Amino acid sequence: KQEVTQIPAALSVPEGENLVLNCSFTDSAIYNLQWFRQDPGKGLTSLLLIQSSQREQTSGRLNASLDKSSGRSTLYIAASQPGDSATYLCAVNTVGGGADGLTFGKGTHLIIQP
Amino acid sequence: ETGVTQTPRHLVMGMTNKKSLKCEQHLGHNAMYWYKQSAKKPLELMFVYNFKEQTENNSVPSRFSPECPNSSHLFLHLHTLQPEDSALYLCASSQLTSGGGTGELFFGEGSRLTVL
Numbered sequence: 172k173q174e175v176t177q178i179p180a181a182l183s184v185p186e187g188e189n190l191v192l193n194c195s196f197t198d199s200a201i202y203n204l205q206w207f208r209q210d211p212g213k214g215l216t217s218l219l220l221i222q223s224s225q226r227e228q229t230s231g232r233l234n235a236s237l238d239k240s241s242g243r244s245t246l247y248i249a250a251s252q253p254g255d256s257a258t259y260l261c262a263v264n265t266v267g268g269g270a271d272g273l274t275f276g277k278g279t280h281l282i283i284q285p
Numbered sequence: 286e287t288g289v290t291q292t293p294r295h296l297v298m299g300m301t302n303k304k305s306l307k308c309e310q311h312l313g314h315n316a317m318y319w320y321k322q323s324a325k326k327p328l329e330l331m332f333v334y335n336f337k338e339q340t341e342n343n344s345v346p347s348r349f350s351p352e353c354p355n356s357s358h359l360f361l362h363l364h365t366l367q368p369e370d371s372a373l374y375l376c377a378s379s380q381l382t383s384g385g386g387t388g389e390l391f392f393g394e395g396s397r398l399t400v401l
Contacts, residue, residue: 202386214291214375214392260328264386273390275328 173198173265177276185284186253192246192279194261199239202264202272206235206246208257209278215260218246251283288312291376291393298366299401306361306396308376316387317359319351320375322395328375334359335381366400373397 174197184190194204203222207215219228219235221244227236234247248255260278268274289310298304310317319331331345334353348370350362359376376393 202382202384203388205390207392212373212395212397214289214394215377215390217389217391220389262390266386268386273330273387277327 173263173268173272173274175261175263175274175276177259177261177279179279180277181280181282183282183284184251186251188251189247189249190251190281192248192259192281194244194246194263194276196242196244196263196274198263198265199242200266201239202266204235204237204244204264205262206233206244207260207262209260210257218259253283253285256281256283289376289378289391289393291374291396293396294394295397295399297399297401298363300366300368302363302366304363306363306374306376306398308359308361308393310357310359310376310378310391312378312380312391314378314380314391315356316379316381317353317356318377318379318390319359319361320377322373322375332361363398366398368400371398371400 176195178193201223205220206218209215221228221235221237232249237244258278258280262273262275265272292307315336317334321329321331332351348365352360373395375395377390379387379390381387
């Protein structure tokens with residue numbers, strides 16, 4: 172059974188810093204991995220989707236990497252801003268799981284101090 | 286209108302009430318999902334519909350009853366709920382791929398349910 176772990180559970184940094192959020196998974200047979208952000212009381216917003224054949228994806232100040240063999244993904248946020256404060260979740264789509272083969276981590280709660 | 290829309294955004298109900306949550310996706314996807322999000326717990330998958338056919342029911346109590354009349358609409362009917370069912374209920378959609386996985390998942394804003 173796929174298990175997804177996100178470290179750290181919470182992170183607070185001053186504005187302007189570059190930071191890295193981590194996601195690890197136990198079963199490397201995956202289709203893809205997706206990063207989301209969630210603001211309090213809201214739904215999840217898709218940030219980046221990395222296919223299993225890809226090493227990284229970039230969108231603006233965000234860069235996500237994938238090392239499938241070691242079961243790891245990182246989300247790099249450059250020049251952090253207070254508006255980046257949110258909970259960040261990763262979800263892994265495991266081979267053989269079909270439409271229900273998505274496993275979510277518990278998320279990293281990020282606070283960017285002005 | 287684009288994306289995934291959920292109504293109502295907030296719902297308060299007594300344990301004997303019957304209510305429904307509605308979800309509509311305008312993305313042309315072939316799979317729709319209901320997730321439950323409780324405080325300090327990971328997202329819990331409740332139901333999955335693939336081309337209107339339910340493919341997953343993760344041991345969800347029968348007081349939750351899903352309905353998918355077509356590939357764009359999904360309902361969650363609620364009946365005789367318990368206070369512990371209070372949570373954020375999230376709808377999502379995606380396009381299933383020919384290889385067996387799913388593409389990018391898009392979520393609605395959620396329905397905040399409070400059961401008194």
